[in-house]
Amino acid sequence: MAQGTHISPQIPRLDGDCNANKGGLFVMEDANDDTLENLNQLNPGKPPRNHSAMRHCSSSLFLPEPESTVGVIGHKSPSKESRGYQPVVRSGSYCEKGPKQYMEDEHICVDNLHEHFAAVSKFPSPGAFYGVFDGHGGTDAASFTRKNILNYIVEDSLFPSGTKKAVKSAFAEADHALADAKSVDSSCGTTALTALILGRTMLIANAGDSRAVLGKRGRAIELSKDHKPNCTSERLRIERLGGVICDGYLNGQLSVARALGDWHIKGSKGSKGPLSAEPELEEMNLTEEDEFLIIGCDGLWDVMSSQCAVTMVRKELMIHNDPTRCSRALVKEALRRNTCDNLTVVVVCFSPDPPPKIEIPRSHRRRSISAEGLDRLKGVLGNAI
Numbered sequence: 001m002a003q004g005t006h007i008s009p010q011i012p013r014l015d016g017d018c019n020a021n022k023g024g025l026f027v028m029e030d031a032n033d034d035t036l037e038n039l040n041q042l043n044p045g046k047p048p049r050n051h052s053a054m055r056h057c058s059s060s061l062f063l064p065e066p067e068s069t070v071g072v073i074g075h076k077s078p079s080k081e082s083r084g085y086q087p088v089v090r091s092g093s094y095c096e097k098g099p100k101q102y103m104e105d106e107h108i109c110v111d112n113l114h115e116h117f118a119a120v121s122k123f124p125s126p127g128a129f130y131g132v133f134d135g136h137g138g139t140d141a142a143s144f145t146r147k148n149i150l151n152y153i154v155e156d157s158l159f160p161s162g163t164k165k166a167v168k169s170a171f172a173e174a175d176h177a178l179a180d181a182k183s184v185d186s187s188c189g190t191t192a193l194t195a196l197i198l199g200r201t202m203l204i205a206n207a208g209d210s211r212a213v214l215g216k217r218g219r220a221i222e223l224s225k226d227h228k229p230n231c232t233s234e235r236l237r238i239e240r241l242g243g244v245i246c247d248g249y250l251n252g253q254l255s256v257a258r259a260l261g262d263w264h265i266k267g268s269k270g271s272k273g274p275l276s277a278e279p280e281l282e283e284m285n286l287t288e289e290d291e292f293l294i295i296g297c298d299g300l301w302d303v304m305s306s307q308c309a310v311t312m313v314r315k316e317l318m319i320h321n322d323p324t325r326c327s328r329a330l331v332k333e334a335l336r337r338n339t340c341d342n343l344t345v346v347v348v349c350f351s352p353d354p355p356p357k358i359e360i361p362r363s364h365r366r367r368s369i370s371a372e373g374l375d376r377l378k379g380v381l382g383n384a385i
Contacts (some may be wrong), residue, residue: 040144084098087286087350089128089197092324094331095344098299104135105297105344106146106190113154122160124199129153132210132344133194133299136254137188141261144181145174145190153196160198164281167196167205168264171260175277179269189254189261192279193295195348200286202293205279207258212282213306215292218358220310223282223293226301228259235259250275291355292317293348299341300334313347314355321354324349 004127013355091111097103110116113127129150135142152170153159159166169194178184191208204212206224229236234257238250246252250273253265258276266273293310309330316326327345334343369377 032099049083075302085288086200087126087197087290089126089348089350090323090352091128091130091346091348092322092327093170093344093346094324095342096331096335096343097335098335098339098343100340100342102139103342104139104142105299105342106133106135106139106142107131107346108146108150109346110150117154122154123159124201126197126199128197128348129194130293130295130346130348132193132295132297132346133190134208134210134299134342134344135188135190138185138264139188140184141178141188141273142190144178144184145192145260148177149174149192149194163196163198163201163203164283165195167203168279171205171207171279173276174319175260176255177267179263183231184261186261186263187257191227191259191297193255194279195293195295197348202284202286206282207260207277207279208256209301211296211298211301211306213294213310214284214290215294215310215314217289217291218310218314218355222306223284225280226298226300227256227280229255229257231257237276238274241272241274252311286350287316290350292323292350294345295329296345297342297350299339299343299371300330300345302341303334303337303339304330317349317354318357323349 017331031050089111091109093109095103095105095107108129108131110129113123113129114125116129117123122269126165131146131149133142133145149170152173153166156166156169158169174192178189179186191210193206193208193210193212195205196205196210196217204223206212208228209224209226210224212223214223225231229235229238229245230248235245238245238257243251248257251265252256254275255261257274258278262275265275292313294313296309300309312329312333313326316329317323324347326347330345330347331343
């Protein structure tokens, strides 16, 4: 089992918290009738694998009223309090090999960079690092990347003042090291998704089809893009560099458009081919509305929308406030939905407290009746007397 994994006691299986609507948008039904209390009555949607509408569904939670009308018990206005806000970081993780014969996923969880590196002043506080690595062709590339990527970032001359450049450089260094490492098979590779937290700043770096999703007061905000060969931007880049896509596979071999390793496809170092190891970056400043982060390999997202995952985790945190149990619940739910891949999930919370309850006020609409309807009603009442 990969580093950073925490096993928790058995918990009851969730019966699903989301329902599939047309177009792949996951909504919460009967929002005016105590939505959050009726979630258990909804049946879980089962999005088909490789269905783009489901994998790139809307990131916002459907609300019956504008967001300004939604009240959060015990929640302070970010405009007043966010200047002095500092996240308190804690995490939990869980993984299973699922229906596959071998487990090729790896992950890392470092809640405190100061303790991890025994450093005093180099890292802003809090400092944390998380990553998931979905290997293919064996575990060598994923295991190597997990063990080394954080060191490559921290040891870069531009860290921490130039964090973005340091992270990009670390991905390139890990990719080239995989080509030179004699202990690593050149035909294996891995996706890489990392989250680096320094103070209030969080930097997401992704190369591959794992995904990072932010839970923001109940809404799902996708912080990474799935690098599939059929994605329009990736397809154009691949074709411009001489690659081809066959049945959704890059050069008929890989189901991802970006990965570390796979030097049997990339060729010699220095050549710019269709398979890229360059990560896409997303940087943001955390506020009090940002409750937790979910990062997971594609085995989760193949069968679950981002919004459904956020809804489940938020509900679980309000019950037991344990990110490890939340990670386990997502893995078990994905297995119940018949995922076909390994499963790795990390949940990172930004507060020691559970998320506050969201109150959605019932709408007060004035109802009217037409003159024709009034006449019909009078007739019915007259006949009944």
